[in-house]
Amino acid sequence: MNILFLTRYDPSDINTWSGTLFHIYNKLKEDHHVIPLGMEVINQLGFFTKDNFQRKDPGNEYRYIKIINKLLSERINKIDCDLIFFGDLYFVPFLEINKPIIRLSDVTYHSFKEYLDVRDAEVIKMTEEIEKKGLEKYDTIIYSSEWMKKSTTEYYNILPDKVHVVEFGANIPNLKEYTINIDMDICRLVFIGRNWEKKGGNKVLEAYKKLKTDGFPCTLTIIGCMPNVIPKEKDLIIIPFLDKSRKRDMEKLCQILSESHFLVLPTEYDAFGIVFCEASAYAVPSIAANVGGVNQPVREGKNGYLLPLNATADDYAGKIKSVFTDKESYLQLRKSSRHEFETRLNWDVWKNKVNEILKTTVKEYEK
Incomplete structure (x- = not known):
């Protein structure tokens, strides 16, 4: 099929959306002709600047969204394509086209606004109105979690039948070699996240x-951020940033995962969590907070354990210790963690499921 890939970001950039957009784009390209569209419109208007979302006049933003949709409609109607894919909060609500539109995401603005700490009631009202218009315009919606499907259908009154759930994959090279029987003299913990506070970094540190x-013999490796107050000791390693587009950095990430025993992420919010897929790829169980869509990639007792949002550092420490000290059960957990990756949490499985949804959507639209 000819797919028009509607996005304001560069889908060839592996660092965008933690690499998810890159993998989605390239997986679709394996079976389809994919045409990116959207960046040039944004560049033309200079609309999506960082301070744009802080405009004091929401009506002004609303006017620009209509202009963007008009420009996109003109371009889309000149392109020979079978469907429009991916979309954007501001790209779809006022489109005037005669092609099926498929939305893919892991979150809605409504479910994400508290994490973004949006407090302006007028901005919230306007943005949610725009989001509802877009959701109603989509012919098919694909989310990465049942949690997001439930949230969308209930809050925006969207028909459940047009919402599908397809889990994302691991944003690392396809891994064929992995280790189940790992050295267990020392328990190696890893924390991966850009926002130390909101991803629960302090709780991980206190658990350590x-x-x-x-x-209890253990080490802690922190990847993706630089906490302000961290004690200096040999068993505590900090790697502020790894660039997945650089071979050396990607190899470093994979090496750390291959040597780790647990991914620990007491996050305050997560719509899905690609990092849980990546941990499972290396047979690493996750211990995480049961918030948002985390219980989609992390299945209790299969590739990790979920603790309540209010679980303490002592709770995390206790779970780590109890699981790790039962060696036979822990190694079985590593085996099942890898199985979750092979059967659910990889991009080939994602592609096969999404391809069927694309075909069905086009077929239903043409009736």
Whole structure:
């Protein structure tokens, strides 16, 4: 099929959306002719600048969205394509085209606004109105979690039948070699996240300290951020940033995962969590907060464990210790973690499921 890939970002940039957009784009290209569209419109208007979302006049933003949709409609109607894919919060609500539109996302503005700390009631009202218009215009919606499907159908009154759930994959090279029987003399913990506070970094650090105080041999590797107050010790490693577009950095990430025993992420919010897929690819169980869509990639007892949002650092330390000290059960958990990656959490599985949805959408639209 000819797919018009509607996005304001560069889908060839592996660092965009933690690499998810890159993998979606390239997986579709394996079976289809994919044409990116959207960046040139944004560049033309200079609309999506960082301070744009802080405009004091929401009506002004609304006017620009209509202009963007008009420009996009003119371009789309000149392109020979079978469907429009991916979309954007501001790209779809006022489109005037005669092609099926398919939305793919892991979140809605409505579910994400508290994490973004949006407080302006007028901005919230206007943005949610725009989001509802877009959701109603889509012929098919694909989310990465049942949590997001439930949230969208209930809050925006969208028909459940047009919403599908397809889990994302791991944004790392296809891994054929992995280790189940790993050295267990020392428990190696890894935390991966850009926002130390909101991803629960302090709780991970306190859990690590608790384990050390109890005489439990462990290390902690922190990837993706630079916390302000971190004790200097040999068992605590900080890697502020790894660029997945650089071979050396990607190899470093994969090496750390291959040597780790647990991914620990007591996040305050997550719509899905690609990092859980990546951990499972290396047979690494995750211990995470049961918030948002985290319970989609992380299945209790299969590739990790989920703790309540209010679980303490002591709770995390206790879970790590109890799971790790039962060696036979832990190794079985590693085996099942890898199985979750092979059967659910990889981009080939994603592609096969999405291809069927694309075909069905086009067929239904042509009736």
